[in-house]
Amino acid sequence: MSLSVLEHGVSETPSVNSEFEAADSYHRGCKRREGAKTLDASLASPRYLAISSQSPRAFLLLHTMQSLNGGDLEPTVRIRELKKDRVNFVLENVDLAFANSLRRVMMADIPTVAIDMVVIEINTTVLPDEFIAHRLGMIPLVSSNAEEAIRYNRDCTCPVSCKYCSIDLVLHVACHEGKTMDITSNHLDVIAPNMFDTPDDQGEVGDYGEELTKRVENFGHPVGKGDPSMPPVLICKIRKGQELKLKCIAKKGIAKEHAKWSPCSAVSFEYDPHNKLRHTTYWFENSSKTEWPVSELNGKEEEPERDDEAFDFNAKPNRFYFEVETDGSLGPQEVVMKNSKQNWQT
């Protein structure tokens, strides 16, 4: 089996497209839309093998999708819009259960890094320690490739935390001026791990440093730090004479443990925009029409039901319009593609 993962028409955000690399010349059978991005997966000829080997995650995902679908039709993913923190795509030729499982995996099963322990040294702000610790936990941290770049603390042999399973951050802000001051995520500084530490009892023999080499430069930093176009997350407001000094330990986790580890701020999908399957026939509050409103964009993708069209009792939804928005800890392409490796491999 072979497949291709192809994209065309991409112009605005070239930096986030590494997963979708492909050549236009290989593309076939996919309608070009102006300004839209398209990811088409066809499972056809051997000449696509070279491309599939460049994108093993995509291969695995599509392979699984095809086997779940019974192999009747080729599952396709068509990206309609791809931005730095969100992606809109159409998934076709899979069943509703698969589409929903994809949504749930993206929300709760993709590992990221988040602050998990806080040691407060000085807190003379108006907020109690627990309040501040909770707010710190919810700050999104850059978690690219967290799967390989950091260990789960529970899998590590260290007693509490170490550079292989944790990221250390510090914050120390004091207000000396006569006006209100904001303490934000930009005040959090990552303590760089000491690469020359002797391993001692850290990890198993042969494992040393493997994770550290797979980290991006700003791994564990608050999302948007140093980016003037992105407003920081407000932690607390202080006035003259107040001070906050603390140390945080960020760890890897998934959102099944705590929502702070979710890379997504919103994941949704729609199907059957014209309600051809008549979901509201037997249950509605006021009107069966208004309670399944036609969405503007997705309504154009499918033909509305004609008045003389007979109802198909055996029809099943097979086209799903996804909208995935991330909090910045991971890019949308990583969230979508991680599904395959993380959960559909076994």
Ligand SMILES: [Zn+2]
């Ligand atoms: Zn450790």
